[in-house]
Amino acid sequence: MNTPLYDPLSPELPQHLRADLRRELIARRQALPDLPRRQTELAERLLQVLDALEPETLGAYCATRGEFDPLPTLEKWLAAHPECTLALPRVDEATKTMTFIAWKPGEPLRPGPYDIAEPVGDAVIEPTTLLVPCVGFADVGLRLGYGGGYYDRYLSGREEVYTVGLSWACCELQQLDMQPHDQLMDLVLTEDGLYGLDALSLTLVD
Numbered sequence: 246m247n248t249p250l251y252d253p254l255s256p257e258l259p260q261h262l263r264a265d266l267r268r269e270l271i272a273r274r275q276a277l278p279d280l281p282r283r284q285t286e287l288a289e290r291l292l293q294v295l296d297a298l299e300p301e302t303l304g305a306y307c308a309t310r311g312e313f314d315p316l317p318t319l320e321k322w323l324a325a326h327p328e329c330t331l332a333l334p335r336v337d338e339a340t341k342t343m344t345f346i347a348w349k350p351g352e353p354l355r356p357g358p359y360d361i362a363e364p365v366g367d368a369v370i371e372p373t374t375l376l377v378p379c380v381g382f383a384d385v386g387l388r389l390g391y392g393g394g395y396y397d398r399y400l401s402g403r404e405e406v407y408t409v410g411l412s413w414a415c416c417e418l419q420q421l422d423m424q425p426h427d428q429l430m431d432l433v434l435t436e437d438g439l440y441g442l443d444a445l446s447l448t449l450v451d
């Protein structure tokens with residue numbers, strides 16, 4: 246358990262404090278010790294979850310600013326599951342919307358807005374399972390992102406999409422006020438554990 250960054254009884258976290266919180270969490274994860282071990286542990290957990298979920302179409306992301314990079318693990322998993330289509334996000338900064346484009350390991354990527362790599366193809370996919378990068382999270386599956394609202398906007402009206410948040414243990418928050426537009430993650434994985442309302446019902450085999 247990490248020390249709460251803010252008074253857990255505060256009725257609502259003001260926007261400027263959310264921005265401070267993001268900065269603090271990004272700095273924390275960028276200073277994480279033992280990164281190779283943490284990456285290996287989170288990758289193992291991700292593989293277990295993929296084996297349990299067997300997604301037909303999977304949305305992932307190109308890591309930035311100290312996020313867990315899921316692509317090496319996905320490359321390994323996809324080699325054994327060629328029936329699964331992988332897709333990566335492309336954002337439209339003007340409309341603050343996001344589209345998932347089919348992508349295979351080795352295919353080209355180009356820098357997009359916010360300096361995040363994006364696929365260059367044009368095959369739009371509606372992933373059934375989505376790996377969602379989380380700047381912070383609370384154990385019920387509540388997520389704090391970069392503040393663009395991209396995932397909340399994308400997931401609103403797509404309640405059937407199964408969401409797997411990925412974060413680091415140091416980014417767990419004891420209290421994160423839920424905002425009306427917040428979409429709960431079904432699961433959140435870190436190097437230390439499994440969170441979210443589905444964590445209790447998902448049976449993982451070693």
Ligand SMILES: Nc1nc2c(c(=O)[nH]1)N(C=O)[C@@H](CNc1ccc(C(=O)N[C@@H](CCC(=O)O)C(=O)O)cc1)CN2
Nearest residue numbers: 264267306307308309334359361378391392393395396
């Ligand atoms: N790897 C990765 N790709 C992703 C996301 C992500 O979280 N991780 N996204 C997830 O949505 C989308 C990009 N969303 C972003 C939204 C805002 C900022 C950003 O730079 N925001 C400002 C202000 C933040 C604030 O208000 O505190 C900044 O950081 O300076 C970056 C990315 C799509 N692709």
Ligand SMILES: Nc1ncnc2c1ncn2[C@@H]1O[C@H](COP(=O)(O)OP(=O)(O)OP(=O)(O)O)[C@@H](O)[C@H]1O
Nearest residue numbers: 388389390391392393394395396397398401424426
């Ligand atoms: N479904 C939605 N429709 C319209 N606006 C939305 C929706 N979801 C979020 N927003 C708006 O987007 C802004 C950012 O939301 P929030 O602070 O929750 O971002 P975030 O989840 O941290 O960011 P991101 O998903 O980009 O990583 C807020 O001003 C919010 O009102």
